[in-house]
Amino acid sequence: MENLGALMSKYVYNPNFIESKWQKFWEDEKIFITPTELEKINEKPKMYILDMFPYPSGEGLHVGHAKGYTASDVLSRFWRMRGVNVLHPMGWDSFGLPAERAAEREGIHPAEITERNVNNFRRQMKRIGLSYDWSREIDTSRPEYYKWTQWIFLKLYEKGLAYIADVPVNWCPALSTVLSNEEVYDGKYIETGDIVEKRIMRQWMLKITSYAERLLNDLEGLDWPDSIKELQRNWIGKSVGVNIEFSIKNQEEKFIVFTTRPETIFGVTFCVLSPDHPLLDKIIEKEQLVTVQRYIQDTVSKTNKQRLISSEEATGVFTGSYAINPVNNEEIPIWISDYVLNLYGTGAVMAVPAHDSRDFNFAKKNNLPILQVIKDDNDEEDVKYRSEKGICVNSGFLDGLSIEQARKKIIDWLKVEKKGVQTTQYRLRDWLFSRQRYWGEPFPIVHFQDGTIKTIPPDQLPVTLPEKLEIKFKGGALPLNRASDEWLMVEFPDGKIGFRETNTMPQWAGSCWYYLRFLDPHNNNEPWDSRLEKYWMPVDIYIGGIEHAVLHLLYSRFWHKVLYDCGLVSTNEPFKKLFNQGLLLAQSFQDERGKYYYANQVEKFNNNWVVKNTKEPVKTKMDKMSKSKLNVVSLDDVVNKYGADSLRLYELFIGPMSAGGPWQMDGIDGIYRFLQKVWRIFVDERTGELDKRIVNCQDSEDPELGKELYKSLKIITDKIIDIDKMNVAVSQLMILSTQLQKRQKVPIGIAKQFVKLLSPFAPHISEEIWQKLGEKGTILKASWPIENSDMLIEHAVKIAIQVDGKFRSVIEIPLNCSEKTIIEKALQDEVIVRFVQQKDILNTFVVDKKIVNFVTK
DSSP states (O other): OHHHHHHHHTTSOOHHHHHHHHHHHHHHTTTTOOOOOHHHHTTSOEEEEEEOOOOOOTTOOBHHHHHHHHHHHHHHHHHHHTTOEEEOOOEEOOOSHHHHHHHHHHTSOHHHHHHHHHHHHHHHHHHTTOOOOGGGOEETTSHHHHHHHHHHHHHHHHTTOEEEEEEEEEEETTTTEEEOGGGEETTEETTTOOBOEEEEEEEEEEOGGGGHHHHHHGGGGSBOOHHHHHHHHHHHOEEEEEEEEEEETTSSOEEEEEESOGGGGGGOOEEEEOTTOTTHHHHOOGGGHHHHHHHHHHHTTSOHHHHSOOTTTOOEEEEEEEEEOTTTOOEEEEEEETTSOTTSTTSEEEEOTTSOHHHHHHHHHTTOOOOOOEEOTTOOSSOOTTOOSSEEOSOGGGTTOBHHHHHHHHHHHHHHTTSEEEEEEESOOOEEOOBOOSSSOBOSEEEOTTSOEEEOOGGGOOOOOOSSOOOOOTTSSOGGGGSOHHHHEEEOTTSOEEEEOOOBOOTHHHHTSHHHHTTSTTOSSSSSOHHHHHHHOSBSEEEEOGGGTTHHHHHHHHHHHHHHHTTSOSOSOSBSBEEEOOOEEEEEEEOTTSOEEOGGGEEEETTEEEETTTOOBOEEEEEEOOGGGTOOOBHHHHHHHHOHHHHHHHHHHTSOTTTOEEOOHHHHHHHHHHHHHHHHHHBOTTTSSBOTTEESOOGGGSHHHHHHHHHHHHHHHHHHHHSTTHHHHHHHHHHHHHHHHHOSOEEHHHHHHHHHHHTTTSHHHHHHHHHHTTOOSOGGGSOOOOOOHHHHSOOEEEEEEEETTEEEEEEEEETTOOHHHHHHHHHHSHHHHHHHTTSOEEEEEEETTTEEEEEEO
């Protein structure tokens, strides 16, 4: 009996065997290679399906990462089966500070760490059957890639869009590097907790502000989520208003404020400057000097993001000086506050607390006067600081005018008096493009003693990183400053000697344009072939996390528009459609002291979660998967237990793609059972051969099953294209499989169509069943089923029959029968005959050809 049991188990569903078999087949046969011959690819339509490529961290992929990758893979497989040329590549965003920190900890080169992590990521991606064209793999930290990143920088420089300036930065002394605002929280680097301070430093900048209007306007034509477009609009922050000049009492100094509400100028009761406003040193009164300096010192460690807090939390101090209101010469106190940023607007605001919530809260907190200058007809005695309609009061020559009239009049007055000018401003600021790191792209720039600079000629790129260099953060010097003279010093043909730029580019640089390199990744003569660019661009669908909703997308769009202006790309925008997958959550366990525990360290006791052994209570909640919270669900562990196809289906099944949701192991267990059921429909587990219920007969022998098939085909096709509703497509596959399971005989044609529908979602089991159905090669070479509209049309309709208002029977009649025929058929029904015989039918009602009611006597 044991031998018989072993023989039987040999043919049960075994994902580990099936999946490794087909993954090897796909790789050996180069199934996912994208055609490259222009003559051939031009004959077909194209789909460029792109995932936001990852930073290859040491932790590898977890199940949360796989969600978006699985959706893009379903799309890629689907479009290949529809006869479309599909470009579906993958690469690595591998420069950056994390690899540099790991290198310092482990004492090995960042390139070694990057290669180790990349190998693990690639292995995991292949293990879940992602159909990437690995022949196009790119890595932003490889010289053959960043050669072209440097080349694009030269294009920016040639167009006057790259320059050096003294700017305020987030400086981390412990790491000797500038950090972005997103890397700093509460005055500390979020990765290490090291203190961050504000400094003025000479940095490379990119003039993204020159493209602000185009970046804003071109959002309208994009098939992107409205929420993402709104985030981009807010980041660009276009405001149309007036620059107004305020003089300072008893001084020659002046400052400019920008306002979108110039009609409220008579309501200004104080002005506020940013703590880093360049005018402060000249206007602070002696008695306020210590207080102001202490306040500035307290503020300097805060990031701009932290300072964009509600005005109820904003702090401030009085400078001791007064400004002069240009319209009435009234003296108004000048304060400084952390809620005003020197990077936004002009670093100064005219505060109108009666009509601005931020100014109102600050005024109330500091006992500053509030003067209402706009009166709404509905106003009571309380100040309505949000008034956006009404008439001007307490406003001198503007009294009695509507807001629109007053705005026009004050703008004209300021222009005549030369105290103000109408202008448009943007919240967007130029892009700080320098990092004081080793593991980044070197700038193709050489400096000379006289302060001039020169670019490295394009034919001498790439400027590679010095390999033999000790990487240290501590000590203050830039890592590249410790390079050998052989690397640092550059001699030009004219004999002039200079030294290389020792800052490196930020991690954003390589990810700004990687989608273009995928088009032609092995081209050593140019970044991409223009003919390939014209065929493949734009990216048809770009899938990734919402964490890249602003900066990555904004920077990529900016570089793309520059390349467009240079005549190097044929499209004005890089990404036609954008989709953000939802976040997968996992259960985390935390005690009262804030310590986290792995799931295997806790247990249920008396209906409460406690730490094993100690029984210390812990609280549980659904959190974003994070190594620090010890709640990461390993992708490898799930695949080992359930297989890749189960993982893929569950990632899609748990809800709409955009919504995310909690990861539940019992849920994937249910998906695994579904695949086992599918296997048993097609495979006889006693012999391993095709199950006898699959018979070689015409589909028309089971018209109901055929109708169910084509109904499912339409739903599944629509939901794959929709992306967000792929969970509905998986549900429909389950419904259809149940219909197959109920049949004693399944026409082989219908069986093959079902497997085709399943294959984008669960490709490994589908390939195996496809082979057992007698087909050769890969199912990807099979065509996607064609919708049969005739099968979807209802040729008959069911009608309810009532007698004296009570339901008695149902009949089925051909579609589009006349009412006369409906009545005749109803009267022939055996049940109805019993109820109306020996009675007179007084009246007959046919309602919408769905209900027939006989009224009898």
